[in-house]
Amino acid sequence: MDVYNRLARTIMIPVVDAIRGTHVAAYLEDLEETQWWCAEDIKELQSRRLQGAITHAYDHVAYYRRIMDERGLSPADISCAADLTKLPMLTKALVRANFDELTADNIPKRKLLIARTGGSTGSPLVFYKTGDDWFAHGRARGLLAMQWAGVDVADRVASFPTAFGWPNARERFLAPLSRRFRRAVEFDARDISDETLPSIVQTLRRTRPRAIAAYPSVLALLASYIKDSGQSAPDLHAILTGGEQMFEHQRALVREVFNREPFSRYGSHENSLLGTECDKHSGFHMFAQDLVIEIVDDDAQPVAVGDDGHVLVTNLHARGMPFIRYDTGDIGAWATEPCACGRAMPLLSRLTGRTCDIIYTPSGKRVTGTSVGMSRFALLGVTALQIVQETLDELTARVVIPSDVLPEQVVRVRRGIEDILHRSLGDDMRITVEFVNRIEPTAAGKYVPVVSRVSPDSWLNRVRE
Numbered sequence: 001m002d003v004y005n006r007l008a009r010t011i012m013i014p015v016v017d018a019i020r021g022t023h024v025a026a027y028l029e030d031l032e033e034t035q036w037w038c039a040e041d042i043k044e045l046q047s048r049r050l051q052g053a054i055t056h057a058y059d060h061v062a063y064y065r066r067i068m069d070e071r072g073l074s075p076a077d078i079s080c081a082a083d084l085t086k087l088p089m090l091t092k093a094l095v096r097a098n099f100d101e102l103t104a105d106n107i108p109k110r111k112l113l114i115a116r117t118g119g120s121t122g123s124p125l126v127f128y129k130t131g132d133d134w135f136a137h138g139r140a141r142g143l144l145a146m147q148w149a150g151v152d153v154a155d156r157v158a159s160f161p162t163a164f165g166w167p168n169a170r171e172r173f174l175a176p177l178s179r180r181f182r183r184a185v186e187f188d189a190r191d192i193s194d195e196t197l198p199s200i201v202q203t204l205r206r207t208r209p210r211a212i213a214a215y216p217s218v219l220a221l222l223a224s225y226i227k228d229s230g231q232s233a234p235d236l237h238a239i240l241t242g243g244e245q246m247f248e249h250q251r252a253l254v255r256e257v258f259n260r261e262p263f264s265r266y267g268s269h270e271n272s273l274l275g276t277e278c279d280k281h282s283g284f285h286m287f288a289q290d291l292v293i294e295i296v297d298d299d300a301q302p303v304a305v306g307d308d309g310h311v312l313v314t315n316l317h318a319r320g321m322p323f324i325r326y327d328t329g330d331i332g333a334w335a336t337e338p339c340a341c342g343r344a345m346p347l348l349s350r351l352t353g354r355t356c357d358i359i360y361t362p363s364g365k366r367v368t369g370t371s372v373g374m375s376r377f378a379l380l381g382v383t384a385l386q387i388v389q390e391t392l393d394e395l396t397a398r399v400v401i402p403s404d405v406l407p408e409q410v411v412r413v414r415r416g417i418e419d420i421l422h423r424s425l426g427d428d429m430r431i432t433v434e435f436v437n438r439i440e441p442t443a444a445g446k447y448v449p450v451v452s453r454v455s456p457d458s459w460l461n462r463v464r465e
């Protein structure tokens, strides 16, 4: 560990913990130890934390008290992960319909942070988090995942943050400071095009980050630009990715160009990081210390190891708005073999998760769905959204809004959507907003938020004319 990283561990993280009232340092130490525990010990720790989460939900969350009373259950009836099948799944629709009832009655309002999903599932959602869950447990898991890729807490990492913003004034103050200390290099994910890619690559060469973190679609754009322009790739120790499913062709391209196997991570805005690849790259080790992950059939019952099913998450630390058996919308399967790295943290071998196409604009931009900042649609009251690019100049936003929205509000939502899209894509695209009753999932049961029928080659030919 170099001096800078030692400083980060011994001073910077504890100081930020003190300001925020969080325990990142302690949680990271906890994960560093428990990652090597045997499966039984991890299960026992998980059961203990689950009992705490269920008791809290029963005592302080009206929604859970009601559904447990209806089923004649007391907190003692749910003492381990297998007992969770006694409770129903929690869907996004249920969160929207029971927002107040799902909010804990013993957490002061000022401690509840309003959060929203990135919309990569095509269905944006607003919900509450607490700092302990979000900034402490979530961050500790993120730091451990970095360690697995050989990246320490204060190592320089280049990233492409999306338009999220920070929940309150303290975070708006802390975030830039923390970025400065970590010497972070950030690029605007909304502005990746043939004009900006050369300067992105130059900046990577000049600032020499140890790692780069980006969505698979963004990494693939970067890699294809480097390859097409005949340059050598900037020297990076690790390539970190996540947020969308990484296709095999994207992985192969990134591996070829950067000469590194990318570390794929699996997370969501609702529950932060859920799992990550280790250096064996044989699947996602799931953070069973902090979460119960279930893979279930349509009736919310566990499927056999190796079979595909819905990925459900129970967050053992989410106290502000507990998510118990939350349906991520992803499809996954448990690995049939343990990982060669020796860690017993459960291994997800397959994930048919969120996929994202790229929107090609007439002005020469390539924009990924995630960089449109799909979460902003949630604030307009949109419950599901799909962007379909039919031709280079035409795009349709198919939008679902609640049926009780008044006509004058519909006009406002339409303008809001057009505004968000024009801001990310430019004014030279014709945008049609179409209100629909539902958005059909794909055959695999997934919502695809961005569909582009424009071929990259025809786009390239036209913008180079």
Ligand SMILES: [Zn+2]
Binding pocket: 278, 279, 280, 285, 339, 340, 341, 342, 343
């Ligand atoms: Zn492993």
